Amino acid sequence: MAFLGIMWHMQAFGQQPRVEVHTDSSQILIGSQFHLYLDITLPGSYRLQGYALPDSFNHIEVVQRGQADTISTGGQWQYHQVLTLTSFDSGRWQIPSFPVVLASSRLNDTTHLMLQTDSLWIQVQTVPVDTTKPFMPIKDIRRVKLTWLDVLPYVLLGIALVLLVLGIIYVLRHRKRKAAPVVIQQPLQPPYEEAMALLKQWQAEQPWTKIQMKEYFTRLTDVLRRYVERAFQIPAMEITSGELLEQMDKHRVLREHRAVWEEILSEADRVKFAKWQSSPEIAALCLEKAIQVVEATHQAQEAERRAAESASAADAQAAAVKNISK
Known part of the structure; x- marks a missing residue:
């Protein structure tokens, strides 16, 4: 991990911030997903402003950016975020170093600090193919015989629809029309x-x-x-x-x-x-x-x-x- 501080005197703030990145795998099959873990530790005098990692870079795509978890322990802030990545191109690809921008939490202090993450490598492999074996022939479509259990849901659904239609017809024929309520018009007072x-x-x-x-x-x-x-x-x-x-x-x-x-x-x-x-x-x-x-x-x-x-x-x-x- 590399640390780079600008525009602030670090000794004035005691314990210094740090940023770490790592992955849960160094190699994947093409199209598979892996995770990039971003951990940032900040003293109370700093706050996280953001980081610059595009959605697509160097044959790698960001599938999802998980919600960041923030925990305060011992006067420090711990930021943890999981990013889901993937790649559809075989080869050895680099996750480049990217900047993490911090800002002062002091009132009326507009200075900033930029940290740089480490760069990582990921190996993307294709599915291995055994070329020593001959190609298997394409098999014909096999028809499966229907059983009564396969037909039963459709039979029950048909019976239910018939009963529903008969019930509606019965109700429409036998319902009594309600007489319209008699509205007694009260005479207006003077x-x-x-x-x-x-x-x-x-x-x-x-x-x-x-x-x-x-x-x-x-x-x-x-x-x-x-x-x-x-x-x-x-x-x-x-x-x-x-x-x-x-x-x-x-x-x-x-x-x-x-x-x-x-x-x-x-x-x-x-x-x-x-x-x-x-x-x-x-x-x-x-x-x-x-x-x-x-x-x-x-x-x-x-x-x-x-x-x-x-x-x-x-x-x-x-x-x-x-x-x-x-």
Whole structure:
């Protein structure tokens, strides 16, 4: 084995690194495999950076590079790796010396050390042929008689396939078609009642203490958006908060409470999209304001409806009086 150190003062590191290579055989039959063992011993001040051995060299090919084993003993590192080699050319071939590169394990130390392995020889021999004996004639193909044991697996497989087909046919003919389940369509609650039922339930359960704030505000705004969509025919589920506020400005009832809607939607957007950490107090306050604004808009909408009905009734009565007077 040859040792070559460059770029470092070896005495500064105590015990010096070393590299060894050997094979498990010095001669093989052509096409057979043999092993090259690589052993590297390093002090703690070094680390292995790599080695340069190509996959093919000098009529020899690397079949497999085994996984390297690393063991720490007595302040030193032991690297062991097994490489499987082969050759398909007869002759005496050399495994050349190849470099093993080490690096300093010290912080901010970029110096390197290169060790050189020994070169080895491998004798690759052909299969010996006895030329004194004559060539043997080529024999005819001999037919072997089949026995019942040879045929039995195919017979059993055929029977199994027939039984499987018959079973499928039987099931298809005799299975009863299941009646389609009757789906009972539950009538929708009015928008106000649906929204208030959920909001009142949440006020009792305080869901912000059980689930994440992001999920809570998502559910809260979904309830409010569904109420606005059903009660005022605004596509609230499909638009952004800004667009929803613009649509609310077109309705007098919603516009009167715009500040409350904007406060709830803004807090929800900050939690959902800006990772804002809302507090339980704010969550409870937003729920309370949601109940109040739904109640207020519903009462205002009902007052408008009653006023419209009264106006229609008055118009109808006036028309009837006019007809009578004629």
